[in-house]
Amino acid sequence: RDILSEYTVRCKAAANLVFRNMAKILNLQEEHLVNMIGENSITQAIFNYYPQCPRPDHVLGLKAHTDGSIITVNFADAEGLQLQRNGVWYNVPIVPNALIMNVGDIMEILSNGFFKSLVHRVVTNAEKERLSLVLVYTLELETELEPVSDLVDDKRPARYMKIKLHDYMEKYHDTYATGTLAIDGVKI
Ligand SMILES: O=C(O)CCC(=O)C(=O)O
Numbered sequence: 001r002d003i004l005s006e007y008t009v010r011c012k013a014a015a016n017l018v019f020r021n022m023a024k025i026l027n028l029q030e031e032h033l034v035n036m037i038g039e040n041s042i043t044q045a046i047f048n049y050y051p052q053c054p055r056p057d058h059v060l061g062l063k064a065h066t067d068g069s070i071i072t073v074n075f076a077d078a079e080g081l082q083l084q085r086n087g088v089w090y091n092v093p094i095v096p097n098a099l100i101m102n103v104g105d106i107m108e109i110l111s112n113g114f115f116k117s118l119v120h121r122v123v124t125n126a127e128k129e130r131l132s133l134v135l136v137y138t139l140e141l142e143t144e145l146e147p148v149s150d151l152v153d154d155k156r157p158a159r160y161m162k163i164k165l166h167d168y169m170e171k172y173h174d175t176y177a178t179g180t181l182a183i184d185g186v187k188i
């Protein structure tokens, strides 16, 4: 428990570094996202265990989805994670001592679509079991989600409707079950 606690504190520092750089890319004040997220941030730690599977051609470890997070930080002990780009699946390599970070739905909404939530999945492996520790950075469920006002103007109107995170997560779980993407349901 102590190790996990220390790990989350250290990853928060890494996540904040990413939020500062994302803010810069968006031409916002460097601390804009850190401050905004800091006020009501929640971190969830999820362990995923994928046993060896004799039929990887028939069985997925985790089906295609985006994360309902701001960003997700993933530490895995083997390959298996795949990301989708332009309809093609790519393996995410394991780089020693490196973490995998991906943008989630909340960041796509906050950034008014500048950053896109990553479609990803996990494939199974006949020879190896696999373990991943996923840190999901999210917000209090009462948070009203909408694009950052500085990123909305006449030239680039809001591309996502305002929605309470609680209601968004309900859509998220429903669409996860049906295999569609919740983010598509809040686009204007
Ligand atoms: O196991 C992994 O590497 C990814 C897990 C994942 O995508 C998730 O928990 O949302």
Ligand SMILES: [Fe+2]
Pocket (backbone or CB within 6 Å): 065, 066, 067, 120
């Ligand atoms: Fe995921």
